[in-house]
Amino acid sequence: MPGRRPTIPDLAEAAGVSISTVNRVINDARKVRAPTRQRVLRAAQEIGFYGLGSIEHSIRNEAEIHRLGVLLLQKRRPFYADLGRALEQAAQVHLDGRIELTLEYLEDLTPNVVAERLNVLGTKCDSVALVAAEHPLVSEAIDAVLADGVPVVGLITPLTARGPVGFVGLDYYKVGRTAAWAIDRMCPTPGEIGILVGNHRYRNQDQNESGFRSYFREHPRGFTLLEPKLTFENSAAAREMTEQMLAEHPDIRALFVSGGGITGTISALRDAARPEGFVAIGYELMDVTRAALIDGTLDLVISHPIQALAQQTLDTLIRAKRAGPAAGAQNVTLNFEIYTPENL
Known part of the structure; x- marks a missing residue:
């Protein structure tokens, strides 16, 4: 409402209620049904009502x-x-x-x-x-x-x-299959794929791996999935497992970090000589994984919203x-x- 401040009558019209109902919401919210209180609150937010803080305070004081x-x-x-x-x-x-x-x-x-x-x-x-x-x-x-x-x-x-x-x-089974699909499409040549898991007792990580392996069973294109390395949710262990995997498997072409200690994995990948076209997929968008995407250490991140x-x-x-x-x-x-x- 350009040109003037929205008034109580404006708010009543926007919320589809009477002026007296708006006044009750502002002064004694307990006398107004919860759905009506929420409707008035949303309308006040939408029109920029000057008394929005009073409405929020009144509703919270009477809220469950x-x-x-x-x-x-x-x-x-x-x-x-x-x-x-x-x-x-x-x-x-x-x-x-x-x-x-x-x-x-x-x-x-x-x-x-x-x-x-x-x-x-x-x-x-x-x-x-x-x-x-x-x-x-x-x-x-x-x-x-x-x-x-x-x-x-x-x-x-x-x-x-x-x-x-x-x-x-x-749906962590879908998370795993999505990571597998991405590696399948992004890797220029087939080879070995490493998997890092924090702890199989975290069922989301177990389901990640299950979906990942399911995709490659369904689409056998010459990739070999290595047995997962456990990081025990520890970044130092993740770094050690990543370094060991790269040293022992010169044909490794990709890495799926299913959970646990990704900061250590990122440090190891930055310091390692990786094969050309190597693909790394991690989890959760946060400062460390954002930086790893920007500098090319990670190629893709799957994240909770x-x-x-x-x-x-x-x-x-x-x-x-x-x-x-x-x-x-x-x-x-x-x-x-x-x-x-x-x-x-």
């Missing part, structure tokens, strides 16, 4: 409170630091209620520690999401939390237990809270993003 817990892996890992920030930002602006987010980073990834932290979060949160390796101790802790009426969602990597466990992440991942994690936790464990698992599969040096 969601106590959500999220367990991520080590904060020193750039992807999880980025995801943690995205979750915190999404919680601050979330429209469906007021979110009290308990966000923890797991420095010690041993199953008993993961299980202990999950049990603690289950006592103070309405629903919990976590990134964890598959292990009986973790499954047992999930069932204990579910038994107390607190839904649990596997974040990024699927998790299993006797009870229903939700999931927010990608981090903002959508954060938003869908919160949405799924709220749906799970409202439905309860008895309603079954809440699942969301997101589309993955593909980056090359040309579309950064």
Whole structure:
């Protein structure tokens, strides 16, 4: 609305409600139904209403409170630091209620520690999401939390237990097949392909590899897939495994980094004499992989859409809270993003 500031009557017209309804939203939001509050809020954002802050404050004060817990892996890992920030930002602006987010980073990834932290979060949160390796101790802790009426969602990597466990992440079988398709199209000559996996107990990485191998079984064009090297989610181990692979396999033509320690792999590839036409595919767009795409160390990166991942994690936790464990698992599969040096 150029030329003047939008007024309360303008907002009422834009939202399709009465002036008195707008006034109630501003002054006492609890007297207005939630869908109507959200409609007024969206209209205020769209027209640039001067009292937008008052509306947001009023709605949040009367909003349902969601106590959500999220367990991520080590904060020193750039992807999880980025995801943690995205979750915190999404919680601050979330429209469906007021979110009290308990966000923890797991420095010690041993199953008993993961299980202990999950049990603690289950006592103070309405629903919990976590990134964890598959292990009986973790499954047992999930069932204990579910038994107390607190839904649990596997974040990024699927998790299993006797009870229903939700999931927010990608179709990792398709991720693996997409990486294989790219290598098949980009490699000028066939040869050996290396695979790096952080830990097969992270089921997303196992599914990545499964899809990758499935593609080459279906399209045999002379490539030989090497047995995967385990990095144990450690960048120093990833560097060592990459150097070893390049030294022991002079015919290697490509590398698929399925997960775990990609910063070490990038360092090793930068220092190595690679065969001409060598193709390297990594995961997650972050500062280190962006730089590797730009300087040619990586040719392609397959990534979670981090903002959508954060938003869908919160949405799924709220749906799970409202439905309860008895309603079954809440699942969301997101589309993955593909980056090359040309579309950064």
